[in-house]
Amino acid sequence: MRRTRRLYGRDAECAALDEFLADIRSGRGRVLVLRGEAGVGKTALLTYLHNRKPDVRVLRVTGVESDMELPYAGLQQLCAPLLDRLDRLTRPQRDAVSVAFGLAAGPAPDAFLVGLAVLSLLSEVAGTQPLLCLVDDAQWIDRASLQALTFVARRLTAEPVGVIFAARATAGHDTALAGLPVLAITGLCTEHAGQLLDSVVPGRLDRRVRDQIVAETRGLPLGLLESARNRTAAELAGGFGDPGRPGPPLQIELTYAQRIAAMPGPTRRLLLAAAADPVGDPLLLMRAAQRLGIPADALAPAERDGLIEFAGRVLFNHPLVRSAAYRCADLAERRAIHAVLAEVTDPAVDPDRRAWHSAYATTGPDDTVAADLEAAAERAQQRGGVAAAAAFLQRATALTRDPVRRGARALAAARAKCDAAAPAEAEDLLGIAELGPLTDLDRARATRLRARLLLSRGHLQGPAVHELLDAARQLENLDDPGAAETYLEALTAAMHAGRLGEAGTLHDTARSARAVATPAAELTHPAYLLVSGISRRIGTDSGTGHTELRAAVALLDTMLHTDPCHLQWPGGAFPIAQESAVHELWDDEAWHRLATRSVQLARDTAALAILPRALGYRAGAHIQAGEFAAAAMLIEEADSISAATGYPSMTDHSLILAAWRGHPTEANPFIQAAAERATSRGAGRLLGLTAYARALLHNGLGNYDQAYAAAREACEYQDLGLFGWSLGELVESASRCGEPDAAKRALRQLEESTLPSGTDWALGTLAASRALLADDQLAEELYVEAIQRLDRTRIVVHQARARLRHGEWLRRMNRRADARTQLGAAHTMFTRMGAHAFAERARRELVAAGQKTRSRSVAGGDRLTAQEAQIAGLAAAGLTNQEIGAQLFISTHTVEWHLRKVFVKLHITSRRQLRGTSWAH
CATH class of the missing domain: 3.40.50.300 (P-loop containing nucleotide triphosphate hydrolases)
Structure with missing residues (x-):
């Protein structure tokens, strides 16, 4: 051939x-x-x-x-x-x-x-x-x-x-x-497949035979070559082979198995040894050959046949050769080879692989090997190999005699499989664990894990929440911090289901969770305080819970800066609980500190499950600060990590950013698609967020009827941390479209949300909303108060919005010069941050106030990309190229490349000039 x-x-x-x-x-x-x-x-x-x-x-x-x-x-x-x-x-x-x-x-x-x-x-x-x-x-x-x-x-x-x-x-x-x-890469067409066959067949190739081979192999080059190789010259010449002989196998691997089966016995055993050791270490293979009593040149027939070669390491000419060499051996032969490989593997150099070979050499339960695998799992965890740890624990489970130890190992393996994003295997192992005599603590942890697996599949409705509550009750007095975390998971799952969840589930969950917190524990673990505060905020009519939430945020702030290693968050509870608490408190400073530190902590610990969420959390703070480019960069990074790790993509802050940017042709389809996903997944909180985003978008565009409809939808359900924001949109849209009674009702609810906080963000937001409904004598006082309070916060988008509303009121009062001052400031702020709809609304008002202006246009080629803007900001802050690369996980060379483009776009020549340049458009 x-x-x-x-x-x-x-x-x-x-x-x-x-x-x-x-x-x-x-x-x-x-x-x-x-x-x-x-x-x-x-x-x-x-x-x-x-x-x-x-x-x-x-x-x-x-x-x-x-x-x-x-x-x-x-x-x-x-x-x-x-x-x-x-x-x-x-x-x-x-x-x-x-x-x-x-x-x-x-x-x-x-x-x-x-x-x-x-x-x-x-x-x-x-x-x-x-x-x-x-x-x-x-x-x-x-x-x-x-x-x-x-x-x-x-x-x-x-x-x-x-x-x-x-x-x-x-x-x-x-x-x-x-x-x-x-x-x-697809199979070859008939013409090219025929040409390939012609090139490798030395004699006559019958056209009908050739067409049959091409059809059966679907033009796959390897299948074509192997099918030709496994036919006699008579078969190729016209199909004149032995009719009792089976036709060519459809699975290419079987053709390799046939060639291997034709090899001498010692050759087959060495091929099996090479296949069982994927490292390709020739010295290890030679030691195995010596232990088996097989001469080193026994592999020569396989080399001559093109199955294997030596090029610094043992190489099979195709992975299917390796799998064929392994699978065509019977179970006893495989075990014997694994036993030999375990013997010749140095336990000091590679204890994990030795344990792995020993595991496959056993014929039944073996507690010694199981213990070695458990130790290997610990080493794998230390090296960041969650998947390896899960595999070791899974095999250790199968080899454990004692039912109690087997159940504990199965549960540990199930948790590791869950962390390794293998829910199906995790469920199988959890089933094994639940069949055994688990301790009360492990039984509770198993219940919690089963609920988390339900949530991982998108089951946000009752069963997962009920199982989490059941697990939390079981954990009480056995693992109180674990119980608090589980209650927090149940609360956040119910919050995420929101308006699409089962009726009464959220309030029932809050009622159950309120009993877990104890005064002594609250001082040392933020989960207790979050459970207490959140359950009171959503589970009572008195609007309590601010004290506990404020204490939780303070404790989180302290721990994130002094003792971050002791913060072990339940995966799904982190983003909603912490962010909702900060939003309920209207505490922009805490938001900034916690979000910044959370991102840094997630980066430092390589917490891939948390980092995208932390990046989204920090992006939200950037959005409120009017730093849209920085927010977009973090959201892009979060989506990239999610794609690489298989976690769900972050959409929450993307929706808010799209609404603030105010391009309806881009934002509306994006928001609508998110609403459809939310409905299909039962994610009521996300559905409420899409309504809020529509209200914000249409208020910016001046489409107040549409904004009013969307805001009413957003306020139909009190999503914790989002409801107050939605009320603000409802007050504005209702007051603008002739719905004063609805505006007044929304204002009363907004007062209940903001007054207990007492922060400048809360009171500034309230003053700006009150001004919309106030008489002319009081309105200006409220607008001034709103601007003064919001100017003391990081909430730049609403600083600009307060000026816009004040300017609009001043123009209606025919105070055109004063109106131009406020409207000009608002227009500049919105334009700088990239809030297109609000900037255009301010521009129209400026024109009506007698000022000649035009929409600001930035040439696409001169606008910094999100990554260029972030690099420019870090360089302006004094970071070196190496420090920027380490923070953004790019190379120093890439940083230099981006900075060169930044200098050209901004018409500057040095890093020093960045500090005086407005680059974050």
Whole structure:
């Protein structure tokens, strides 16, 4: 059988790869995902690119299915040739990647620091020569490595670095690769498939046989080659084979199994040993051969047949060869090989892999091996390998004899699987745990975990809330902090369901939660105070709870700055509980401090489940401060992380930002789509937010009838932390469209929301709303009070809005000069922040007041992008390029590239000039 080097039918794909390579050579970073099913030719295309690299350095790694549970295994293989440059990294980056690669001991590395270290490492190498990273079989790369590599890929801008992932069409890590540019690789057309077959068949190929092969293999190149290889010359010449012989298998892997089965016994055993050890360590394989009494040259037949080769490591010529070599052996043979590999693996160098091999060598329960796996799980957790820990604990569960220990390990494995975003496996393990004799504490934790799994699938209605309440009651007197956290989870789940939840569920939950807080505990754990405050705010008619919420916010503020390590939040409770508390208190200073510190803490601890939410929390503060560019940058980062980790995308603050920006053609479809998602998921709070966003948008546009309808919808349900904002929109829209009674009712409710707080934000908002309904004598006094109070806050959007309302009132009073002063200030503020609708409303009023003006237009080419604006702001604050890169998780080279563009757009020449430039448009 001849081998072909030509890629038939791949002219378009090769042209795209040539363009990719040209971009890298010209200094432009690129990323691409080759998508296609097994055998379609992705590896051949990577090899094509590899061979066209005379002036480009290439790093290549191939994913191995059995290696997926070992964190950073793939990344270590890819970066192994670059480890001599680790000393070029900053100390935190060097320490993080050293622990991740097992080169040093230490606590679990910060995942973002690992990603940034790899980005810095690749950027350092690319400084002298363009760099190409090829990741084959990405669906089998361990999750930690793939997240780090996609983190790098999403941040390639000005580095001459290219990253190409080859992944199956149904890749296991689709969430990590989501959003990256894709080149779809499909089977060959009939003409090109026939040409490929003609090129490899030495004799006559009957046309009908050829057409049959092409049809059965659907034009998959590997299937075509293997089908031709497994047919005799007689069969190829006209289908004259033995009729008793089965036809070609549809599964390509079976063809490899047939070739392996034809090998001598010692060769098959060594192939099995190589397949069972995905690291490809030739020394380990030789030790195994020696232990088995097999000569080293026993692999020669497999090498001659093109199944395996040695190139510094043991390499199968296709991953399906590896799986075929493993699966075609019977269970006893596999166990024997794993036992040998466990014996020859050094326990001091690689105890985890030794434990893994031992686990697969056992024939029944083995408490010693189970204990080793449990220890391996602890080490994996310390290295940030949640998925590996879950796999170790899952196997340990199966090998544990004692029912009590088995139940505890199954529960631990279920929690780890849940954290690793594997809910189906978590449910299976939880079922195993619940069948055993669990302690009362573990039984309660199991109930809580089952409820959390329900919530993770989007079940926001009654069952999940009821199970959380049940778990919370069970945890009382066993784990009181855990009980408080579980009550908080139940409360926030019910709050999230909101108006779409079961009738009475929220108030029933609040009533149950109020009993958990104890005075002594409240002083040391913010969850108690949040439960107490939130349950009183939503569960009573007296409007109490401010005292507890104020104490919770103060305690959170202290802990975030002095003892952040002891803050362990229930995943879903963090954003709604903390943010709702701050909003109910109308405390903009606390919002700023808590949001800023929460982002920093999430970054420092690599809390991927929390960071997108924390970024959204901080983005909300930026929006209220009129810093739309900074908010957009954080929201974009949050969405990027969510896409990479598989967490739901943040939409709450995106909606508010869209409403404030005031472009109806962009905002309305976005808000409508969010409302449809909210309805389908039973997310009543999000549905209320979409109504608030519509009210805000239409008030800005001056469409007061539409704003009134939306505000009424938003206020039909008292969403904690959002209701007060919606009342403000209702007062304005109702007063503008001839609904004074509705405006007065809304104002009375707004008074109940703001007066207990007493902050300038609360009282300034109240004064601005009262002024809309006041008589002419009192109105001006209230407008002035609103402006003075809001000017003492960080709520810049409402500072501008108070001036707009005052200016509108002054114009109606025919005080045109005074009106122009207030309206001009409002117009400038709205224009600077990018609040288009409100700026246009102010401009129209200015024209009516006798001032000639026009809409401000900023050329698209001169406007800073969100990332440029954030980098400019950090540079203006005095941060170095290296510090900016570390904070934003981009390379120093990328920072320099963006700053050069900023200087050109702002017509400046130095960083010092940034401090006096208005750049955040």
